[in-house]
Amino acid sequence: MAMPVLATKLFIPRLRSRAVPRPRLVERLREGLQSGRKLTLISAPAGFGKTTLLSEWMADAQRRDPEVRVGWLSLDESDNDPSRFLTYLVGALQRADPGIGSEALPLPLPSFEPALTALINDVARSPQEIILVLDDFQLIEEETIRDALVFLLDHLPSNLHLAIASRSDPLLPVARLRAGGELTELRAADLRFTPDEAAAFLNRMVDLELSADDVAALEARTEGWIAGLQLAALSMREPDVSGFIQGFTGSNRFVSTISPKRFCSVSPIMSANSCFAPQYWTGSVAPSAMPLPGRREAARCWSRSSGTTSSSFRWTTAATGTAITTSLRMFSGRGC
Known part of the structure; x- marks a missing residue:
């Protein structure tokens, strides 16, 4: 029995009516696509508008060229299963061209290579120009899937462009693609308003x-x-x-009701095991600080002062000397 596919994972997110257009960034993405580069990478922590920018770019690309087709896949943790990932990857590409993937899915998966070879051949035969978007790629940790994407990039058909949005750099040959002029990349410094x-x-x-x-x-x-x-x-x-x-200072009721798990996801390294995890932030946790690497403000850190019903964090930026103190309401049974 074929694995059911959740269709909404394959929908391009709708642009919000009040979204701020970002033509300067869309132009950079458009230029990378027109130059024939293999990969677009948008890498930044949570809250920098990666998905919104991708949606705006897709709308712009299809408006300028009605022949452009988009395959979109919103990833989640369940997609670390190789068979499930391949099923959704084929499903995303089939939204761009229904003829793609007819030979890929029935194949067994001791290795990704036979299935991907069939899939790549299908894409190469397609008359469509296709952009394949993988959103929230930081959730993919399975090495087999990463190896499959390296294989895809190494054999990418000329009519396929891969776009990845992630909170951290994927374990893909980014440096090699950059050196070869095959990469368009945007980072937090580019995405800031x-x-x-x-x-x-x-x-x-x-x-x-x-x-x-x-x-x-x-x-x-x-x-x-x-x-x-x-x-x-x-x-x-x-x-x-x-x-x-x-x-x-961020101590208002909207800021104070953000869950610690969501708030800590601003940093790609702040996970349940690394972000102030002892005893789920009870009042006895000692003050601690953690740098956020990979960003211009690498010296920014969070320092905790314990409290009874909320925890106060001071967000300090060495570049400007400014600070925001943020109160986070405790969520029973949750850590970062």
Whole structure:
């Protein structure tokens, strides 16, 4: 019996009506596609708008060229099963061209190579130009699947382009592709909102015309981190908006109800085993700090001061000297 496929994993996420267009980034992605590069990698922690940007790019690509087809796969932890991954990979490509994959799925899987060979041959025969998107790739830890994608990249048909969004760099030959001019990459520094983008985002979110100074203050305090700006916008219910912005520390009710697990996912290395895990953040946990590598603000760290019903974290950025103190409400039975 064939494995059932959850269709919604193959849908391109719908752009939100208030999403801020990012033509400068879409142009870079478009240029990489037109140049014939094999891989687009968007690598940044949570909350930087990776999925939204990919959705905007797909809409732009299909608007400019109706012949472009998109195969989209939103990954989850269950996709570490090689057979399941192949099933969904074929399903994503079949949304671009239904004729792809007829010989790949029935094959046994002692090795990925026979199935992928059949799949690659099907794609090469397709008349369609296809972009295959793998979103949330940081969830894939199975070595067999990574090896399969290396095989796919090494034998990629000229009419197929692979795009990956991940909170951390995938264990793929990124350096080799970069050196060979086969890679387009965007990182957190690229995805941060510019002051103009931050102004558009904040004014759309709160329906309030903020002054340039107010926008600059929020953009500086969050360093253009989109999720941080969204939390600020949701919290902006004060009569004195400028006063609120100057005193913004993240200790409002919207920030305080973020679960520790979700909050710690901002860092690709902060997992259940590494992020302040002892006893699920009970009040007896000693202060600790952890750097966030791989970003411009590598010296940023979180320091904890214990409390009874909430934990307070100070987000310090060496580059600017600014800090945001964030209160996180405890969630019973949950760690990071």
